């Protein structure tokens with residue numbers, strides 16, 4: 001018997017049996033796939049990683065690396081206070097606001113250029129940018145309290161001083177004259193450009209800054225108010241943003257508070273509460 005003859009005699013039955021088995025297998029597989037999600041709730045849920053965050057928050061710890069920021073009365077550096085509070089805020093958000101994605105411009109002691117900080121936020125298509133800094137005063141002037149800034153056109157000498165100090169880091173960055181289009185952080189004329197800027201995010205930024213100050217006030221911090229100034233790091237961001245000055249590193253009692261666990265936790269808790277309330281008003 002040739003192979004062809006063998007096949008024509010036996011194969012039809014064999015084929016029929018095989019087809020039945022195949023249909024049965026497919027049916028069983030389909031049933032299993034249909035009921036599996038019901039039996040196993042974990043597989044029914046969308047994996048967390050593929051779920052789009054409802055809200056992206058960028059936390060920006062000011063200064064870092066070779067830029068210490070302002071210096072305290074002792075050896076305390078602004079960059080370390082900023083980072084400690086920023087990480088504490090991030091932890092609170094990550095633990096309690098599950099639909100918020102937190103992006104940090106830095107999580108360690110490294111220098112990140114001002115325009116790169118804004119780039120990180122723009123690339124992440126962030127909903128909110130919060131920059132965290134610590135204030136300083138020249139000479140033996142003493143001051144206590146927290147204040148929050150938004151990008152704006154104030155030309156008050158006090159605000160210009162804060163903006164100059166926070167912007168001066170760019171002179172440590174490579175090729176800053178070209179990167180910031182000739183911006184000189186120490187020249188008052190450079191800040192005139194801010195007067196012409198129409199910031200469409202102004203209203204939301206002020207709302208966030210106001211919420212931050214309200215929370216600081218409830219926590220017993222002296223309220224130094226909401227202000228506007230020409231911060232480069234805020235200028236390049238394309239979403240609502242604010243810059244918080246936690247306290248005055250050059251005042252001994254403030255320096256002690258800003259470096260204590262109690263201070264870091266209290267400040268972080270206030271900022272976290274403000275973020276939470278801000279997010280709720282965006283729905």
Ligand SMILES: [Zn+2]
Pocket residue numbers: 062063069070078133134165166
């Ligand atoms: Zn600073």
